[in-house]
Amino acid sequence: MHVRRVSTVIASSLLFVAGCSNSGVKAAPAQPAADPSIQISTSHCGEGWAHPAAGSQTLSITNTGTTTADADVIGVPGGAVYGELEGVAPGVTRSLPITLGQGTYAIRCQPEDGALIVGPSVRVAGSAKSGPAAVPVTYNDLYGPTREYQDYVAGGVKTLLARTKTLVAAVDRKDLKAAKKAWLPAHLAYEKLGAAYDTFGDFGDAIDGLPQGLPKGVHDPDFAGFHRVEYGLWHGESAASLRSPADRLLKDVKGLKADLPNEDMEPGDLPLRAHEIMENTLQFELTEKADQGSGTSLATASANLDGTRQAVEVLRPLLKSRYTGLSQMDADLDRVQKLLDAQKHGDSWTSVAGLGTSDRESIDGAVGELLERLAPIASICYPRRTS
Amino acid sequence: MSGYDRRMFLRGALATGIAGSVAGVAAGKAVAETSTTPEAGAPPIPPFHGPHQAGILAPARRRTIVAAFDVMADGRDDLADLLQTLTDRARALTSGGIPEQVGITAPSSDSGILGPDIPGGDLMLTVGVGASLFDDRYGLASRKPSRLTRMPTFPNDDLDPAWCHGDLSLQLEADDDDTLLHALRDIAKHTRGGMQVRWRMNGFSNPPRPTGTQRNLLGFKDGIANPDATKAAEMDRRVWASGKAPEPAWTAGGSYLVVRLIRMLVEFWDRVGLDEQEKMFGRAKDTGAPLDGAHEQDAPQYQNDPEGLVIPLDSHIRRANPRTPQTDDSRILRRGFNYDRGMDSVGNLDVGLIFTCYQQDLQRQFEATQKRLADEPLVDYISPFGGGYFFALPGVQDSSRSFGGFLKV
Incomplete structure (x- = not known):
């Protein structure tokens, strides 16, 4: 996994030269x-x-x-x-x-x-x-939205840390029932950040990595983070044995929080994020590939939708005059929201496997269509030079 | 005690099945029968007998089946019988002819799906062995091709054990699906007690769109920079095992085969801008030309673009083949096919690439290339889920020999 590449266009202060501005039409x-x-x-x-x-x-x-x-x-x-x-x-x-x-x-x-x-x-x-x-979007145009998005992430990481502490404290006092209860809110705090395709680099793997690609799968020593703790909690692992992965998770969440001020988000990443978060959701959550036993993929999908909305909101001023599909996209966001909300029952969620055919098709179809509407944002807001 | 009966291989009269297994017949038939080949001018399929298996260098046909088998043969003699049966069937199926008539003694010896007279020269067949065949079951450890290992898990892989590895590999190629199915059905019928299909994938190659190298399902021309299979010296250097130490002598004329089943996340890919796609590959989507060239066969001039402004440093073609003297000996001979196996659970197409490549040395070639490609931008759009490492056996030289030659040396 890696951070999806963006252009390395260099913001240039060079003067706009109208080379042939006086030439006749x-x-x-x-x-x-x-x-x-x-x-x-x-x-x-x-x-x-x-x-x-x-x-x-x-x-x-x-x-x-x-x-x-x-x-x-x-x-x-x-x-x-x-x-x-x-x-x-x-x-x-x-x-x-x-x-x-x-x-x-x-x-x-x-x-x-x-x-x-x-x-x-x-x-x-x-x-x-x-x-x-469309009129190009420049690096300058993206600085404001990117800063806004980073503020959102910074706020979210505070919540993430607080909730992770609750989870880890429950494991430490060997209260696995409380740990199971605390796992989802903590995980969703991470999923709301809109981390897709390894946005946070090594921290992404450490905090939210999957066993896929690891030689020993769920038993691999490099399998770590929320899904590792989830695997243990929902597979009868003892509190003593879960302590180490839980502590490791807390250490990595603290690490992410400490590192965040040093990580300047590439402005070109933000428009990609607009569709990549939900691409990730379709690929790993709606297939239930990421699930390690909790059956909360649809909760994750809903948190991912929040992250997507955030990316769209900060870009909205740039999109208004450039993206003709904006209102349809908004309708699609709401449609997915409504379908996911319907699967929430108090604190618990329907698992993907537990969805009836018609509900499953409705969610997959709505997410797929939403993705088709989100994808143009990456093309429209790709940073380009205009001067 | 053995739960397995060597007679299950149906050797003898029944097993002979299709008559006319002489190489000359096969070659003659090949010319006569390939007129139905959809791609006009496709070269005839080479004869079955030869120093190398035909399906390694010959141009790919329109359709393929790639399969891996687990061997259940009970001891080395049974394994020898199995490989003899496989050889007999391969010889018969590639040669064609009228199936053995069994009268009232048994059901028909042939499925009949290719008609009463099996066309010859329509089928290519390549047999390989996996590292697991050389475990302690058959006492073959000392004969294992020295570089053959079990395919490791690479970063970004999502391997499904049910789609990986195997004791034997079999690739069938033909221009029509019925030819392939007929062959697989026949081989399975004659070998049921000795081996079972572990996994199997059907594949197809695309016609040129509009010209040149075929496009993969991401829409890019794929396989452009393959070594020239018509140059014997180059093949000796890159493809064929030499049979010299540390390799066992019997390996001469064989080749290491890598199969990778790679899902392509085409819906996601289709939602990526053209410029970004082209930069990921390093080629123009329309022409297949490297981004610094005009035609697909133009060689990229990396020395003029040290910073990767035109062809990014992490683009697929630049990582896969940096075209430096140091990386030249890691080049591989690719022989890819596309696959289409329906839809996934969220309604996306389950399609991708049956990546196969041949080489002299797995570590020096495929693994070195794979290491350079680790974490390339393309990895978000593909998902390797299966495959394996095999050693494609040396060719069966004549009608007196079999694929099991390595058991006897």
């Missing part, structure tokens, strides 16, 4: 794109787009410069991006499938280590409708 007839190749480079950005055409087409983009560059097709004015190519090496030609409607466009070139350049504006005539576009 070219009118062009609507005809299939027949241009041999459009250049991207510091000195020839956008040159070669001689016959801009409406409709679905594939642009051919060649980096004629000396450094690796990204290329965007942007709307003029406004700067909404209709299509992009990342990391085009010098001398390389790549194709960019795109749908353009009537309007004015330009190529924006982004050499890895240099200023952005906008090529000459071109006008596309005709009545075709363009493909969807």
Whole structure:
């Protein structure tokens, strides 16, 4: 497991250079794109787009410069991006499938280590409708939301620590009935943090690791954390024998809390988190793969939904003007919430195995559809340079 | 006492089943019968007899069955009988011909699903042995291929014991499913008392879309940078066991086989942006070209991209094959197929890759590559759940020999 990679775009303070800002707007007839190749480079950005055409087409983009560059097709004015190519090496030609409607466009070139350049504006005539576009989100845009999210995580970790102490104290005084009762609230405090695909690195494995991938499975010495304690509590392990994994869990939760101020969350991670938390839920909770005996996967799913909502909330200001599916996504969040809530009975939850076919299908379907609505957030909010 | 009867192998008249097991017949038939091959111009399947098993270097067919068996043979003589039976069936099934007629003495010797005259030259079959065959059951410890071990659990694996390992491996390849099923059904019929299928996966290869190397179910061309199987010297260096110490001499002409059953989490993958997908692989999805190239066969120029700005340092192709002199001897010969086994419990497609590769040395090649790939970004979208390590036996040279040759030396 690892932290899903995000772009290493460097926030640049380099000046926006309107390379050819005074070039005239070219009118062009609507005809299939027949241009041999459009250049991207510091000195020839956008040159070669001689016959801009409406409709679905594939642009051919060649980096004629000396450094690796990204290329965007942007709307003029406004700067909404209709299509992009990342990391085009010098001398390389790549194709960019795109749908353009009537309007004015330009190529924006982004050499890895240099200023952005906008090529000459071109006008596309005709009545075709363009493909969807969005104004890029920048690193700067993401700093605020990321800080907000980190504050949420920091608050959640305090709750996590307090509840973990309750759990471990119960094990220490050999009250396994109380430990079983304390396990779920503590675990859910962790699951609400929205840790997916090893967000917290080694702490993630230590606190919430699964036996899968360990040579000796549930008996592996590296199997640790909440699920290790869960396995013991629900498999008749003695309090004496559970003490060590419980103490280890507490130590790791303290470690996470102490480490948190040093861990600057990569702003590009946040948009990924928006769908990855529930991807993780679908893969490990709704399959009941993560369950080690407590049968609380649906409680975990509900906590994961809370974490997802948090990620979405902090990004909402950026999404409002960019994501047309936002209200449908909200409806899907509520739909999943309602379906999960229905499986909560006081302090206990229906296990996934205990779900009837229709309930199980409803939850799986609603989560799946929610994921389809969450996934665009990662694409829309992927940090991009605009200056 | 033995709960197992060697006659269960149905040797003798019945077992002969399909007549016409001479290599020449098989070769002749191959040319005549492959006209139905869907992919025009697919090369004929090589004959069964030869220094190497045919299914290692020959181009992959459209369909496969990969299976592992647990052997229950009672002692080494029974094991020898089992391997003789397996050889006889392999020879007969690859050659084709009219099945043995048994009159009123027994039910038909053949299932009949390929018609009354079994087409020859439509089937490839590759047999391997697992490390467990060399445990104390048959007294074979001293004959074990020196590098053969049980497949370990790698980080990010989620191995299901029911889908791992086995005493014997069998890969069948053909262009049609009925050919494969006919063969598996026939082999199982003749070997029931001696071995049982431990796990089995059906697979398929994809036609080029639109050209070149086939795409995997993540939509990327896969297997582009394979070593050239037509170069004998290269195969000697990378694929074939030499039979020189520390290897037992009998291993010459065989090859180590790794099978990995790898689920692909395609729904999750489909919710990942194209740029991110391409960076994970290091190739363009449309053309298969490395991100610094234009065509799928272009070699990536890592020396011009030391920081990984174009092809990220942790991309699949860069980790798998860094193309340095130091890593050159870890290259493997891949022979992958896709699988599709329905849906999982949450309504997602249960599909993925039957990764198979051949090499001279498991540790030097597959494991070194696997170590470089540990924690690559792609691991979140795949889940290895089965497979095993095997040693694909040397070829059966002629009609007087069998897969059991290593028992006699």
